Amino acid sequence: MHVVRPRKNTAGRRGPIACSKLSNPYCEKKQMQKRVDWLVTELNTVGGTEIFLTQMAPLIRYAGWDLHIITLINGGPLIADLRHQGVPVIELDLKNKFDFGIIFRLNKLWMQDPPAIIHTHLYHAGILARFVAHWGHVAPVIVHQHGPESTRSNLRVCVDRLLSSWTYRYVSTCEAVAEILKTREKVSPTKIDVIYNGIPFPDSLVDSRPIEWPVPDGKLTLVCVGRLSPEKGQHCLLEALEKLDPAIVSVYTVFIGTGDQLNSLIAESIKLEIQDRVSFVGLQQNVYPWLFHADIFVLASDWEGISLAILEAMAAGLPVIATDVGGNPEVVVDGETGVLVPPRNPQALADAILQLAANPTERQRMGLAGRQRVEKYFSIQETARKFEELYTQILINL
Structure with a gap:
């Protein structure tokens, strides 16, 4: 059995380097439009959601949106990659679950430099954003539901239901997750947009074999x-x-x-x-x-x-x-x-x-x-186009 032990801070399934190499802008860079803030709980875990955000953010900026990413917890291997691609990342230094000062730090940030749209990713970011945005009358909030989270506790479900009225739109990654939002969180279908995740498409099926290919010949x-x-x-x-x-x-x-x-x-x-x-x-x-x-x-x-x-x-x-x-x-x-x-x-x-x-x-x-x-x-360019359509529609309707 061949085992490679993980290095520190590599809790997810892949790193950012390959993703940035495969990411190509889907249009010529336009003049910057309204500011959009993505609030995410953390970028310390290199998982599917975090990789998706790293791939998507440069495309949104190339499309002309003044996108900033705000992470509640400092650090993570993806932050340097995002900044290298020209995406501003703000770290709010959440120390623990009792660090209630995070509310005031986020409110101060948004009072000084208010976004036109707030788009949240992952549970805790969604809760905090809706509370602060409603309290400070900041901007409409989009809550992005990346997965069904089948193990979500009853308490979390109740909190989500209570905050539904403070949520301008929900984005679901698939019809199955949209159905869960309707039945479990009791979200109105009129507030849900289904936007499939997309990926950068590899140009070729020919690539060198991994250096440490462990598979015996003939298997x-x-x-x-x-x-x-x-x-x-x-x-x-x-x-x-x-x-x-x-x-x-x-x-x-x-x-x-x-x-x-x-x-x-x-x-x-x-x-x-x-x-x-x-x-x-x-x-x-x-x-x-x-x-x-x-x-x-x-x-x-x-x-x-x-x-x-x-x-x-x-x-x-x-x-x-x-x-x-x-x-x-x-x-x-x-x-x-x-x-x-x-x-x-x-x-x-x-x-x-x-x-x-x-x-x-x-x-x-x-x-x-x-x-x-x-x-x-499921191309990442199509996903970016639908994000842009959603943002434009929200600004028109405000």
Whole structure:
């Protein structure tokens, strides 16, 4: 078993460097328009939401919007990358959950330099922004719901419902998350805009093999990209791999990402006696070389919004095996671009792996269809265009 231990401050699944290399402005830079502030809880975790913001922010500025990012918690590997791309980042130095001074620091900032629109990302940023903006009559607030957050507590749901009247618009990453906003948070459908996440599309499927490629020659390669945490379902995938008879199908699985489940997953692979069939390679700044040299992408999450990992795998021409949860069915067309299976079902996952492993023609067909689907519906340029349309509409209606 090959294991790469994470470096400090690399809690997510990939770093910012590859993303910035792939990000291309979708239009000529225009004269700066009204100021838009993105308020985010933190940029310390390199996860899907944080990577999405890092990719998207330069495009919004190139489109002419005076975008600033405000992070409640200082630091993080993405801040330098954002500033390098010309995106101003303001750190508010939230020390702990009892640091109520954050309310006054944010209010002072917005009183001195008020934005035209406030767009929040992640739960705590959404709560604070609505309170301060309402208190100071600052600007309309957009709350961006990136995922279903199935484990959200009743208290958090109640707080969200109470603050709904202080929310100008909600942005949902998919129809499944929009439905949760309607039913759980009781948000009016007229206040919700569905804007799919998009990714920078790789120009070529040819890339050099990763330097530390751990897969033995002749093995069918599965790759799983994601934070190593319970909701991502890596334990379920390990159980599925144990069910595959090596005499029938010889597969090797590469796990990309870091998280607090790493040691538990290593121990589980040893317990299941499959440690010679898996590798944990840690955070990778550029996942595409790994994807280009894999055969199948697998994600066994308990819940998802729009998974950037799935979009990247499809853009790399891989067939996808994913759980039928959240926004996954809106991305992966079952039987056309991949296979959808029930969550927390190792046997169904194993059956899907066996199905694709035995059919290289089917894998190639699904991979091509997936790449075409991402290029058509999930480009980062299209997402940026819809952000700009939303901001323009809000300013017109004020």
